[in-house]
Amino acid sequence: MAELITLNKVNKKYKNGVTAIHELDLKIKKGEFVFIIGGSGSGKSTLIKMLYREEKPTKGEIFVGGVNVARLRNSKVYKLRRKLGIVFQDYRLLPKLTVYENVAFAMEAIGAKSSEIRVKTLKALELVGLKGKIRNYPDELSGGEQQRVAIARAIVNDPKLILCDEPTGNLDPKMSLEIVKVLEQINKTTGTTLVMATHDEKIVNKFKKRVIVIKEGRIVKDYEEGKYDNEAI
Amino acid sequence: MKLFRMIKNGIRDAFKSVIRNFSLSLASISCISITLIVVALALLVAFNVENFSNKVGDNVTVVTYLKLGATEEEVKEFEEELNKIDNIQEGWVKQSPEDRKNQLIEENDFLSSVGNLIDNENEVFHYRYDINVKDIKKINDTKNELTSIKIVDSAEYGDETISRMINLFDFAGKLSIVVAVVLMVVTSFLIINTIKLTIFSRKREISIMRVVGASNITIKQPFIIEGFIIGLLGSILPVIAVIFGYKEFYSRLDNGHFMTFWLEFIEPEPFIYLVSLIIIATGVLVGMFGSSRAVRKYLKV
Numbered sequence: 001m002a003e004l005i006t007l008n009k010v011n012k013k014y015k016n017g018v019t020a021i022h023e024l025d026l027k028i029k030k031g032e033f034v035f036i037i038g039g040s041g042s043g044k045s046t047l048i049k050m051l052y053r054e055e056k057p058t059k060g061e062i063f064v065g066g067v068n069v070a071r072l073r074n075s076k077v078y079k080l081r082r083k084l085g086i087v088f089q090d091y092r093l094l095p096k097l098t099v100y101e102n103v104a105f106a107m108e109a110i111g112a113k114s115s116e117i118r119v120k121t122l123k124a125l126e127l128v129g130l131k132g133k134i135r136n137y138p139d140e141l142s143g144g145e146q147q148r149v150a151i152a153r154a155i156v157n158d159p160k161l162i163l164c165d166e167p168t169g170n171l172d173p174k175m176s177l178e179i180v181k182v183l184e185q186i187n188k189t190t191g192t193t194l195v196m197a198t199h200d201e202k203i204v205n206k207f208k209k210r211v212i213v214i215k216e217g218r219i220v221k222d223y224e225e226g227k228y229d230n231e232a233i
Numbered sequence: 234m235k236l237f238r239m240i241k242n243g244i245r246d247a248f249k250s251v252i253r254n255f256s257l258s259l260a261s262i263s264c265i266s267i268t269l270i271v272v273a274l275a276l277l278v279a280f281n282v283e284n285f286s287n288k289v290g291d292n293v294t295v296v297t298y299l300k301l302g303a304t305e306e307e308v309k310e311f312e313e314e315l316n317k318i319d320n321i322q323e324g325w326v327k328q329s330p331e332d333r334k335n336q337l338i339e340e341n342d343f344l345s346s347v348g349n350l351i352d353n354e355n356e357v358f359h360y361r362y363d364i365n366v367k368d369i370k371k372i373n374d375t376k377n378e379l380t381s382i383k384i385v386d387s388a389e390y391g392d393e394t395i396s397r398m399i400n401l402f403d404f405a406g407k408l409s410i411v412v413a414v415v416l417m418v419v420t421s422f423l424i425i426n427t428i429k430l431t432i433f434s435r436k437r438e439i440s441i442m443r444v445v446g447a448s449n450i451t452i453k454q455p456f457i458i459e460g461f462i463i464g465l466l467g468s469i470l471p472v473i474a475v476i477f478g479y480k481e482f483y484s485r486l487d488n489g490h491f492m493t494f495w496l497e498f499i500e501p502e503p504f505i506y507l508v509s510l511i512i513i514a515t516g517v518l519v520g521m522f523g524s525s526r527a528v529r530k531y532l533k534v
Contacts, residue, residue, distance in 0.1 A: 052444075081446030092441055108242060109447035111235040153445070 003063075004030045004161060004193045005051065010060035010070075012046055012217070020046040021057070022217040028195065030160075033187045035204050035226075036197045038214035039233050044197040047214065048165045051195065052084050053077050065160055082110055085154030085162040085192075089169040091146045093138040093153075099125065100134035103152045110157065124152040128182050144175030148182060155186055162186070164196040168203060176203055204228040239451055246455035247462055250431045257427045258463060264423050265467030265519060268416035269512050273475045275409035276508050282402040284499050286369040289399065293369060297379050297388040298359040307384045308360060314382050315362070320375045322365040330358035359386055370403055372396050398496075417519050424463060424523025425530070428456050432531045439532070453528050457521055464520025465513065472509045479505050 005028040012021035020043045028034055036044045049055040050062055053069050062069040065083055072080060093102050103124055107117040125131050128148040138146050147167060154162055164183065168176035180196075180203050187194045198204065204211060204227065211226030212219055213233060221232045251258045299311060308329075315321065328336070334354040338345040351357050364379070366372050372390060379388035390396075432439070442452050480501045490497050 075449060078443075078446045078448045081444065084446070086444050092437070092444070094438055094441065105441070106445035109442045109445050109451060111239050111451065113238070157445070 002030055003027045004032075004065055005195070006061075006063040008061040010050070010057045010062060012043075012050065012055060013058045020217050021050070024060070024217065024219060026212070026219060028193065030193055031187070031191045033184065033194045033207075033209045034196070035207075035209055035211045036195065036214060037199060037204060037211060037228060037233065038197075039199070042214045042233070043217040044214050045165055046217075048163050048195065048197050051161075051163055052086055053080055082157060083160050085151075085157070085159035087147070087150050087154050087162065087164040087167045089166040091138070091143075091150045091170075093146060093149055095138055097137075098134065099130060099136050099138070099141070099149050102138065102149055103156050106153045106156050120156050120158075121152075124156040125149075127155065127186065128152045142175070143171050144178055147171065147175075147179050151179070151182055151186070155190075155192070158190075159192060161193045161195065164194070164198075166198055167196065168198065168200050173202060176200055177206070180207060201228040201230070239454065240458075243451075243454040243458045247458035250435070250455070250459055251462055251466075253434065254427060254430050257430055261420070261423050261427045261463050261520075261523075262467045264416075264420045265464060265516055266470045268413060268420045268519070269468050269471035269516050270474060271409060271416055272413040272515055273471050273508060273512050275406060275413050276511060277475070277479060278402060278406040278409060280504065280508070281498055282399065282406050285402065285496060286399055288497055289369045289396075293366070293372065293390050293396075295364045295366065295372065295376055295379065295388055295390045297362040297364060298386045299362075299384050300386045301357075301359055302355055303360055303384055311360075311382060311384050315364070315379075318375060318378055320366050320368055320371050322367055325365070326363040328361040328363075330354040330360065333358040333361065369396060369399055417515075420519055421523040421526065424460055424520055425527040427463065428459060428524045428527035429531050431456060431459060432527065453532060456528050456532065457524050460520040460522070460524025460527075461517055462520070463524075464516035464518070467520070468513045468516035471512050471516075475508050475512065476505050479508075 005026065007024055007026040010021055010024045010026075011019070013019045024047070036047060038044045046055060050057055051064060051069070053072055057070050060070065064080065067080060069080060094105065097105060100121060104117050104121045107120060112120075122131065122134075125134060128151050130145060130148055130152065133141065133145065138149065141149070147170075151167075162183070167183070168179055171179065183194055183196070184207060186192055208225045208227075211221070211223045211229070213221035213223075213229055215233060221229055223229070299308065303311075312327075315325070331354055334351055334357075337347070338349060366375050373396060376388050376390060379385055439452055483498060483501050486498060
């Protein structure tokens with residue numbers, strides 16, 4: 001299968017002098033489910049941020065779906081983001097909008113037709129198991145449910161790649177498991193590539209996916225069907 | 234269709250935020266209203282001064298006499314000089330000493346007998362030129378230019394108070410334009426602050442829009458529309474003031490005239506609609522200018 005993500009000798013040095021990523025090479029194929037693990041400050045979040053061009057690498061090339069993200073102009077970043085779905089630890093929902101509106105917002109923002117918005121939003125909410133709560137507001141939902149709304153928002157535009165930055169960081173183990181199950185199901189049924197930064201040991205051990213271990217901005221281990229490698233971290 | 238939907242959403246969001254930040258929006262709207270009232274006054278004065286000037290320009294004549302005994306060559310030279318002066322209307326009227334003698338003879342029997350006694354008219358009568366100016370405001374300069382020509386004996390125009398008054402109105406008009414510009418700058422700053430507040434209050438929403446791939450135009454557009462709406466709402470009061478105020482003022486005049494025949498005001502219709510249009514355009518432009526400055530400054534994408 002062809003590569004969806006390719007990183008060639010990527011370096012990232014922040015303005016405060018901290019080097020977050022060192023000479024990083026990485027390839028991720030289409031349809032893969034990848035865990036990126038590492039301790040705090042290891043560079044996993046920076047890596048994810050560079051993939052959706054929130055951060056620009058200081059050196060090196062990053063290809064996402066054939067586009068050199070490192071060289072993408074600010075005014076064109078939105079074109080990349082439309083092909084991505086992004087899930088954050090803090091859900092990032094709009095508190096004044098209902099579940100349905102939060103998901104539909106992602107489609108409205110890119111100017112989709114209202115008939116299309118309706119169909120796709122309901123489908124996405126069905127996929128994450130929240131069809132019964134479309135009229136609720138985020139603060140009426142549990143953390144796990146809120147994260148599922150965020151996942152629905154991430155998948156509603158049919159992305160090629162879903163990036164998750166510690167999506168289970170705020171959830172208890174049971175809910176975390178639920179969330180990753182939903183993500184796995186999306187990966188399996190739609191073939192969407194999934195990259196998830198996490199330090200949730202139980203989750204990584206349970207799902208037996210590709211595990212990339214990052215330490216001090218370098219890839220130290222890359223397991224095909226890995227476990228949470230505490231020693232490497 | 235897509236563009237239409239985006240604009241529709243932009244208008245909806247803009248109205249929402251005008252209501253959400255109502256107190257600051259109201260401050261901006263009031264400030265823009267005051268500014269536009271001054272702009273309206275400036276426009277009303279400026280247009281009417283222009284009107285007076287045109288009316289007076291046709292009625293006030295600079296009567297110029299050449300020195301006695303001017304030769305034909307000197308007269309020719311003078312006319313060439315005359316044509317070089319910008320502010321002079323074409324079609325000035327010339328009377329030679331002979332014309333003036335004949336005029337005298339035609340006047341009545343007594344003068345006719347006196348006139349017939351004159352055979353050296355060149356030494357009795359001056360060449361006379363009746364000259365109209367294009368811009369009455371500059372009539373004094375033109376008079377001085379004429380007097381500075383060697384062969385000219387004198388150049389005078391009738392009522393100096395007219396030009397003084399016109400200059401006074403002109404000054405008032407210019408002063409109100411300066412005040413209006415200063416107020417526009419102040420208003421722009423207030424609008425920049427209003428939009429800044431909207432941007433900050435919608436920070437979360439904007440960050441999510443960026444994440445899901447909304448284009449820069451989609452993100453910026455509601456704020457520009459907000460500036461447009463503030464400008465538009467701000468122009469309502471000044472427009473009403475102009476339409477009713479000027480009509481009322483005009484109805485109190487004696488058939489559009491004030492004091493003298495030349496101080497004739499412009500008829501309200503369609504004049505007030507033109508002024509209203511300019512006011513609305515100014516309001517909207519100031520609003521959009523303020524909001525685009527705020528977007529450029531506080532909404533980096």
